[in-house]
Amino acid sequence: MxxxxxxxxxxxxxxxxxxxxxxxxxxxxxxxxxxxxxxxxxxxxxxxxxxxxxxxxxxxxxxxxxxxxxxxxVRSTRSRPIDPSRMTDAEARRLLGVSAAANRGEIQAAWRRLMARAHPDQGGTQGLAEQLNQARDRLLKG
The missing domain is CATH 1.10.150 (DNA polymerase; domain 1)
Structure with a gap:
């Protein structure tokens, strides 16, 4: 008992x-x-x-x-679609921590450095990784 x-x-x-x-x-x-x-x-x-x-x-x-x-x-993993046109160049530069005169190599290096910490596989969040990708894409295409 x-x-x-x-x-x-x-x-x-x-x-x-x-x-x-x-x-x-x-x-x-x-x-x-x-x-x-x-x-x-x-x-x-x-x-x-x-x-x-x-x-x-x-x-x-x-x-x-x-x-x-x-x-x-179990948590749902619904993510909203990212609209790259909503982020300005200034926001992208501030997020990556690069100056207005940064070249392609500096942008890529800053993205790699930040993504090493922010990637979901490294303990970061999906949202922050998406923002970093969006910022890099905005600066390299713009």
Whole structure:
């Protein structure tokens, strides 16, 4: 019986930690809270079913709880199309940190230096990388 209480307590602790880490825009946050609570209820049910020896039911409830947990963590990656004509030359130069007299090589070097830090594979964000690409394209084509 102690193991049952331990399992239920662990599920409740997981739920509280997960709910405490909710940082999402308003429309998505409600889904996460509801799915976390439902997943916690399924995990508690799985613990109780396993304690009573109903292994198939426990496995099914645990799988459903795990699916809810993973599904609520998936974030949409919709990105808005970039309009290169909206960025001015001055904004592009300020973003890349180059002067008005910078030549093609200096623009490329500044872009490489900044992209090494801003690329999503290096821990940067998609939006900043897109802005840097847009600034480089604006200056090299203009």
């Amino acid at each position: 102690t193991l049952l209480y331990f399992g239920v307590g662990a599920v409740i602790l997981w739920m509280l930690v997960r709910l405490g880490r909710q940082t999402e825009r308003a429309g998505r946050g409600h889904w996460r809270i509801a799915s976390t609570m439902m997943a916690a209820a399924l995990f508690v049910g799985a613990v109780i079913a396993a304690a009573r020896g109903v292994w198939i039911g426990a496995g099914a409830m645990a799988a459903a709880g795990l699916w809810l947990t993973v599904a609520s963590r």
